[in-house]
Amino acid sequence: CGDVRTFRLALWAEHCGRHMEEHLRPSSLECMGAMNALAEENLDKYAGDDVMRNDSHLTMYPLKVDKDGDVDVLEHIKEFPDTGGSIKGKLSLLLPDSVTQ
Template sequence: MQEILFWQGQTMQMMYDVVAGALKSMQLNDVNPQDYLNFYCLGNREQFNEESTSSNGAPVSSAYRCRRFMIYVHAKGMIVDDEYVIVGSANINQRSLAGTKDTEIAMGSYQPHHTWSARKRHPHGQIYGYRMSLWSEHLGMLDETFEEPERLDCVRKVNAIAEDNWRKYASEDFSLLQGHLLKYPVQVDSDGKISSLPDCENFPDAGGRILGAHSTTIPDILTT
């Protein structure tokens, strides 16, 4: 698992290098790569109930004591510019979507009259409504800035909520999250270099380095 997380971190680093390079080529100095590319995960916290603790004195796990859990979503989906959507069990990659390899199912759809080219502006069809519904669930609110997700004020508002949720999720003290969206716990500097958050190199409860570790014993072909 640490090897896989290592390669995941390397992929994120490659992507942030591209974004940072593009920003520098445009001489945009007052922005951060995370204004254009972000990674999130889903989690939840529940209030600890003393009455539900073990009555025989057996120790309980940190996850149980802190009542925090990651939310795993098996479905895969992609929404593009509020005009096209893919939803299914297939991973968003060539192997799963080719139709000749993995056994998966997925559907893609759009509304011809609700596209950027047809409307000459931001489309507000059912795919837009679907995204707004997801954002309401994940962010615990609706806001007018969410209507235009490409705008910088929208990106920064979503990141602020997700970062606050991560702090609440990782804290030993209980507090309810606003929705379920957590900022993936890495920081990115203006050059696009990623690193662990201060005092947060390992995942809460389960342990293990967030950015993983390269194995010298497992062949790379098994983890890439």
């Protein structure tokens, strides 16, 4: 076990709120699936009505990308719950759409 591996495992444990067996094989489909599931679970908690403690800091951004590359907001989360801000952004006269939408 090298220092980089130890650091990486500690960093993932901090982000996820716990040590996870999947972190031992970060390139595996199992690890990617576990991280995606945790990120989606945390997004649902963040967007939910109940305020709850969460030791995990990992979440997914509330957007979906279809097979053609089109980006849209998730059906159940249209704006950020804590600020009311637009998830997808809005048009700007100063900035290009690629930055704000």
